[in-house]
Amino acid sequence: MKEVVAGIDIGATNTVIGLVDRDGNIPVEKNLLTSSYTDVQDFVNAIEKTIFELQKQAGNVVIKGVGIGAPNGNYYKGTIERATNLVWKGIIPLSEMINSGTSLPVALTNDANAAAVGEMIFGAAKGMKDFIVLTLGTGLGSGIVINGQLVYGHTGFAGELGHIIIEPGGRACGCGCNGCLETYASATGLVRTALYLMTEMREETPLRNIAPSQLTAKMVSEAAVKKDPVALKAFDFTAEKLAHGIVNAVVFSSPQAVFLFGGLVNAGDLLFVPVRKYIDKYIMPTFKGTFEVLPSGIKESNAAVLGAAALAWNELA
């Protein structure tokens, strides 16, 4: 009998459930449409049913536990609390609900924390004790590992580097504050910066022919690859803000590495070269050269499920 855990990634649109072994292999996986379950109990029932279906499908496996990555997931309480883009409002005791139906141990946290544990168990942070993972997607999520343990803080919500204020009075953030790092250093932030630079720069760019609501980070990346001056400067500007965020985080926890994960990381050198340049420029001398900025070692397509599964394995260890 092979030991596996169920890794569950809950997103606003889709929920992905996969069985994952200790080496990070995902033999079976299935999607549920999150938004179609207006009643959370129906959602829990569907998850339980899916887990056992997957077990049957995989054959000869024993499920040891369940790991969940979810927006606003609280590790201590096993709850999802006031997640703005999920259909269920208020506080949802998800771990307890799944545990009562399956009798399996359940661990839950937010997706960025799960990504950090995933990096530690399956990815490029294997063997590291102090590191940070930044997930650069629509927003900026982060998981901070200190002395081999994920930092959950007093409330269970620690490690929200996307909401450190990098520009007081700056861009409006979805959280209600202004100037949060994620309004600059994220896929959405890159797009906002491209718009902003079009107001400063006079150079011609095909980006001026695209409606702001249609403009994506991918388009900006593609333009940057073609040496579009506005797109290149947008990457440089984004990298500078991200570097500010990283140097601020480094003075807190002095990590061995900072891993960047998510869509923006696919831009490769367009992002990493200026990020490293600005880190060198802004870092306190004590920390200069003491850490690396690296791409995540987890494949993007599996990352969320692997992260959630890693959380479960980490509990069982």
Place this chain on the structure above:
Amino acid sequence: MSVIKVAAGIDIGGTNTVFGLVDRDGNVIAEDCLKTCDYPEAEKFVESVFNKIISLAEEAGLGTELAGFGIGAPMGNVYRGTIEYPAGLPWKGITPIAAFFKKHTALPVIITNDANAAAIGEMIYGGAKGMKDFVVLTLGTGLGSGFVANGKLVYGNDGFAGELGHTTVKPGLSERECGCGKKGCLETYVSATGLKRTLLKVMADSLEPSILRKLSFEEIDGKTIYEAAFNNDPLAKKAFEYTGKILGIKLADLVAHTGPEAIFLFGGLAEAKEFIFEPAKKYMEENLLHIYRGKVKLLPSQIETKNAAVLGASSLVWSEIEND
């Protein structure tokens, strides 16, 4: 039979040159145009314009008498009668436009830039009749200005005075690139293009929904932003508020230079009415030295937009004749 005196007003633009015959009251009696870019040689251009104007005068009948030629052109120099290093015209370097006209006529030929012509137009035909100290700002693609002090247009030492559009907003702090090669010029903020640039900045800063997010930078113009503001679009209103604020603060500076009785706003942006006038007035008053407060009128131009350029150019002739 009484003779009606008319002045020829010629507005030279990058694409079209429009010209017409205008009487002393500002009635455009006849009008025609040609494509500027069809004339790589300025001398041929002048010949065509001159001949067409003579034809217009002949068609208008025996009762009209031509009093002179007034020309509004980018980088027009009143002292030398030249157009000097214009961007967007087919003739490079220095072109002696007035001298080319003088080969055909002994009548007065006066040339200056379009914003200066607009200021004289305002004085001769428009809202500045009888005023001695006022300023006209033309808010189009860029920002032009004409200063009248003690009844005379201020041309300065070299003929190019009154370029308020290229004074700097937030010196050393603005990164907005201007067509002139500098950064942070007033016209990169206060013009139809400046309003567009500000709108994008506001979009980048804000999360509020806006109908304008569905239009690309190239599709947006001053009119779409005005219509959105009129329909209470929050981003369009913010863009106007910011544009008006920058303008108002600069107007307070301007007043400290020449102490005008009135400032006239002309052009597309001025047609946005309260969206531009209210913040401009508010921030001007807030930033005025106390001795000027409540004494400077901020008014829309009284020159009809349709014929404004030709009217402005023609007014140069009346101003020249009547000052002598």
